[in-house]
Amino acid sequence: MSLFSIDQKKCKRDGICAAECPAQIIVQADKKSFPSLLPHGEEFCINCGHCVAVCPHDAITLSTMPLAACPPIERNILPNADALKQLLLARRSIRQYKKTPVSNKLLTELIDTARYAPTGSNKQQVSWMVFQKPEDVHKLAAQVIDFMKMMLPVTTDEATVRRFQRIVNAWDNGRDRIMRGAPHLIVVHSPSDLSFPAADCAIALTYLELYASTKGLGTCWAGYFTAAAGLHEPLIQVLNLPAGHQCFGAVMLGYPQYRYHRIPTRNEPLITWR
Ligand SMILES: Cc1cc2nc3c(=O)[nH]c(=O)nc-3n(C[C@H](O)[C@H](O)[C@H](O)COP(=O)(O)O)c2cc1C
Numbered sequence: 001m002s003l004f005s006i007d008q009k010k011c012k013r014d015g016i017c018a019a020e021c022p023a024q025i026i027v028q029a030d031k032k033s034f035p036s037l038l039p040h041g042e043e044f045c046i047n048c049g050h051c052v053a054v055c056p057h058d059a060i061t062l063s064t065m066p067l068a069a070c071p072p073i074e075r076n077i078l079p080n081a082d083a084l085k086q087l088l089l090a091r092r093s094i095r096q097y098k099k100t101p102v103s104n105k106l107l108t109e110l111i112d113t114a115r116y117a118p119t120g121s122n123k124q125q126v127s128w129m130v131f132q133k134p135e136d137v138h139k140l141a142a143q144v145i146d147f148m149k150m151m152l153p154v155t156t157d158e159a160t161v162r163r164f165q166r167i168v169n170a171w172d173n174g175r176d177r178i179m180r181g182a183p184h185l186i187v188v189h190s191p192s193d194l195s196f197p198a199a200d201c202a203i204a205l206t207y208l209e210l211y212a213s214t215k216g217l218g219t220c221w222a223g224y225f226t227a228a229a230g231l232h233e234p235l236i237q238v239l240n241l242p243a244g245h246q247c248f249g250a251v252m253l254g255y256p257q258y259r260y261h262r263i264p265t266r267n268e269p270l271i272t273w274r
Helices: 016-020 050-054 081-090 104-114 134-154 158-172 197-214 223-229 233-239
Strands: 004-006 060-062 127-131 184-191 218-221 245-254
Touching (some): 016 050, 104 184, 104 197, 134 184
Antiparallel strands (some): 218 245
């Protein structure tokens, strides 16, 4: 079966699929012809499904993407601008968690939603590692603390030394500033030789964080963990990522202990209008 097929009974020859194809491999000679794939077009297809998704007449099938796997958009339940803006402004990094575990079903649903995040050239190479057990998350935090203790004597930057020292002191006094006592940790990793692996992973986690907030969950980026994940041998071994992969981010996750009531201020945007 060829990659691209057109149902000529349904196609209205409106040229939308050809106009929207990001790789410009769908061509339509004139308004009387049906659109078709350029010779060798398959080689350049990024399998984004835009042709299938944009056709108002359900006339296109990709062999890789049956129409039945592409549900219609339910416009009646899309959030309006005010609702989405409020969600974006009200999301907070959460650093106090209840002990209540998040179900495997919900964790799966979060990731299942985040996989719709955009990726450079639609590579979709973001992989997920879910630490489900609070005791394992705590062990990871301890390893980051070990890393900080190792780094302290050889770090020359004053500010970093002071910051690490405070975090280590807090740990020694029973306060976890690495994982914040979160019950779960979601790690993203990806082949590091892609065009934009860091952006792919960060956007995927952002999708996950925002969706998680609608489910009553709290998240917080685990920046110290992410930094140590590629540098500290014991952590590298625990993660045991596939060859060529790098960890580009992680978020702590759980049910928030407290609720936020206001939106804090943020810097005015720095914009250069040209
Ligand atoms: C890349 C990145 C790394 C972060 N790392 C940490 C971290 O290790 N620990 C932490 O408590 N917060 C971390 N944060 C959360 C930021 O401190 C937080 O986003 C910022 O203070 C703004 O607060 P808000 O997210 O509630 O708007 C990180 C955020 C980002 C984007």
